[in-house]
Amino acid sequence: MVPLLALTAVGLVNVPPVWSAVSRWRHERLVNSMPYKTTHGFWQTIELPKEVRLNAIHAALLPSGRILLIAGSGNKIDQFKAGTFKTVVFDPATGAATLVPTPTDLFCSGHTFLPDGKLLVAGGTLRYEVLEPEVTHAGGSMTVKNESPDGPRSFPKGTVFVAANGLRYTAGDAFTVPSATKTVRGKGKVTVTAGATTVWVDAAGGGDRYATSTRGQYRIEGLPPGADQRNLYGLAEKITMAKQDYQGRKETYEFDPVTERYQRVADMHEKRWYPTLTGLSDGSVLAVSGLDGAGQVVDGSQNEIYDPATKKWTVRKDLNRYFPTYPTLFQTAEPGVLFYTGSNSGYGPEDKGRDPGLWDLSDNSFRPVPGIRAADQLETSMSAWAGPVQNQTVMVVGGGGVGESRKSTRRIDLVDLTEREPRFRPGPDLPEGTRYPNLVTLPDDTTLITNGARDYRGRGATDNHIARIYHPDTNTLAEAADPAVGRNYHSAALLLPDGRVLTVGSDPLYADRKNTISGSFEQRLEVYTPPYLYRGERPAxxxxxxxxxxxxxxxxxxxxxxxxxxxxxxxxxxxxxxxxxxxxxxxxxxxxxxxxxxxxxxxxxxxxxxxxxxxxxxxxxxxxxxxxxxxxx
Missing domain, CATH: 2.60.40.10 (Immunoglobulins)
Incomplete structure (x- = not known):
């Protein structure tokens, strides 16, 4: 273990550069004073030793009290190409931090806790985005068919598909094609339906000559002549030089908080990047959405459920419901009913799957919940239960327009799910438009709202540097001490066992107001001590x-x-x-x-x-x- 190098009190909060040294001194004295802490709380920064610093994309509080910080490749394509994936376990009580072996790129995976305290982690990054001007090799989705009922067939990454004109294309990942199925109909007639799977392929050479918009059949190189070549083949609608989106993985792991190691379990049936994993009341886990192996939003027919007893996934075609990526889905007090708050993290059309509502898993029905303000700005908002979950009140905070929109909202809207016809109602507004807020439920039933930016990924130096505490009993906001570190995209916050709050991450596009200097990932951590910890001796x-x-x-x-x-x-x-x-x-x-x-x-x-x-x-x-x-x- 590596000892913590620095735990530094933060005094310079939102201090304009024109302030004099005297003004800075007065401000620092104010925020460090006990009366101020008793009312507003206090922030501290933590800088980990260089060898264990990482781009903390994901953060989870383990039942050991230690924090799992997952970067994977950390949104760094050079790290992805080098196969350099990072996970750190950090102990907030001692400051110790330990690197943990990371089996694959878990960047932008999904996760949730299982009944035994292990963290289920599924999906991640199979391929990074390539913008159209930078595409050198044509690519596209290849549907692989198997007309033989004699069993599934597996193929390695790099499998070659050969077009009728002799051009070659290689599979970007290993794949398995299910066997064909036989259906016996009346009078002994048998219908054979080919098994099929989809894999992304890249042209073996560069340039436009590999691009095609004509549907074609492709031979799988290396198959022996005869039945294999007849039964196994590829079909592609088009292979183009267009932009290539991020692609998801299907690997699944359980992280053991005792051994502090990842354990491989059965893969998902669908590849997912930006998926949501929601724990259900019976201990199983529902996986929805994410970008698939071709960079498309997973269609709702591929929603699947993980059984922690068998450690396997089952596709639930009966739960056909489409969502944008990273949708917020809460298990409600009603058995089999989830609430989709509308909060999401981006990918998907602006007119599909964006409306909040109650999803009944017993019959796949969906009842919209109306009334939310700035309905076109639910992307990059965050949602949380307001107060104890028995109240069944959910708050939706902040958000912005779809994609790289400059829109952001100050909205806090709340909905009481116990009402016969639930409807969102306005709460108090934040002082500034806020994309990427972090919400943390505190033991005294209040909610800390911190961080965020007014523009897409903090563009134009628009990080807010503010924090507020929402009081559900009075439906009001109270000022909290301002965090020193600005945090926008790729940030997270969570409650610690001692009642404090840890915030991590932030991945701004730019580092200056004019958007001329590339931003860098924020690797410092920050801990907030709420006002209640300055009110005297705590119970034990x-x-x-x-x-x-x-x-x-x-x-x-x-x-x-x-x-x-x-x-x-x-x-x-x-x-x-x-x-x-x-x-x-x-x-x-x-x-x-x-x-x-x-x-x-x-x-x-x-x-x-x-x-x-x-x-x-x-x-x-x-x-x-x-x-x-x-x-x-």
Missing amino acids: ITEGPAAVGYGRQATFATSAPADIASVRLIRPSAATHMLNVDQRSVGVNFTRQAQGITVTVPAERTLLPPGPYMLFAIDRSGVPSIARWVTVS
């Missing part, structure tokens, strides 16, 4: 069980039981790209005992899907204990 949970069943009671020894005002079970976060579908706080009924408290865990799996939770005891001043880890199962 000293003993208690490590696991509790649904609807069961458990007793925990605490300091000053008479002062405990509330208890919360908070699910650990797995965050990326304004997406954190794991985050939820569950209110817990309790009674006070002479030496502690007895809690009653809710019986509804829809409120708290099985898995690890942080148990916080909060006193009458709103000060939370350090969390005790509890598995709900």
Whole structure:
């Protein structure tokens, strides 16, 4: 392990360069004063040792209390080509950071926690985007057919397809073609339906002569003559010199918080880049959306479910629902019903799959939820439960126009899903238009809203450098201390077991107001200490069980039981790209005992899907204990 090199107090927050040294000194003195911290909280920066710094695209709080930071190739094509993929486990309690072997490029994968506390990580980057002026080799999708019912056939990356004119094209990834299926119809008639899969191919040589817009059949090089050559072949509609989008992977891993290693499990059936993985109430996981192996948004017919018992995926054709990439989907209190908030991270047409609504998995019906303001600016917004999940109130914060639009909104809109006809209603507005906000649910039922930018990827030096705390009881915003580090695209934030908040990442396009200097990825971390940790001694949970069943009671020894005002079970976060579908706080009924408290865990799996939770005891001043880890199962 590598010791932490620097934990530096931040004083210069939003300080214009024209300020005098005296003004800077006064400002630093103000933000470091106890009265200011008690009202606004306090930020600190963390700079990891050089050898373990990374572009933290993904951040997850492990049940060990350590933080998993995943870069993969970190949005750096040179790292991708070199096969240099990074993962770091960071301990916020000690400052230690450790590099972890990363099996493939998990950049822009999806993730969620499983009932046993492992983090499921699926998808990632198979290929980087190539803009049209830079395309040197024609490429396109090849549909590979198998007309033999004798079994599937697998082929390696680099398999060659030969056109009728002799031009050669190579497969960009390994692939398996399912066997053909036989269907017996009346009077002994048998229909054979060829098995099929799709793989991206690149021209073996450069230039326009390899491009074609004519549908054609392609021979697979290396197959023996006879039945194999007749039954196995490729079909392509077109192969062009057009822009080539990012392409997704289908590999899936479980990250073990004990061994701190990735473990390979069954692949997804569909390749995905920017997918959402949502944990369901039975412990299974639903995967939707993402860019496929040809750079197209996965169509809804390929939604699939992971079973943690068998460690395999099953395609659910009955759950045919299209979403833009990284859609926010929450498990609601109603069994089998998910809420799509409309928040997403980009790819997909502006007129398809953008409207919020309730998706019933029992019959694949979708009920739109109206009323959201700036409906054309849900891209790059973030959503979270407002207060305990029992309230079934969801907030949608900020966002911007589709793609590289300059639009951004100050909107905070809320919806109560318990209403007979749910409808969004306005909340308090943010002080500035905000794309890429980070939302973190705190133990006292408030929500920290921090970071973001007014323009696409912070263009024009538009990072906001502001933070606010939303109070659901009064539907108001309170000022928080300003973060020193600006964060926009590729940033994340999560709650720590000690009640503080960690923020990571930021990937601006430019480093200056005139957009003339290329931006660099922000590798510093920042920790926010909320005001409640400056209000005196915090309560302590000293003993208690490590696991509790649904609807069961458990007793925990605490300091000053008479002062405990509330208890919360908070699910650990797995965050990326304004997406954190794991985050939820569950209110817990309790009674006070002479030496502690007895809690009653809710019986509804829809409120708290099985898995690890942080148990916080909060006193009458709103000060939370350090969390005790509890598995709900």
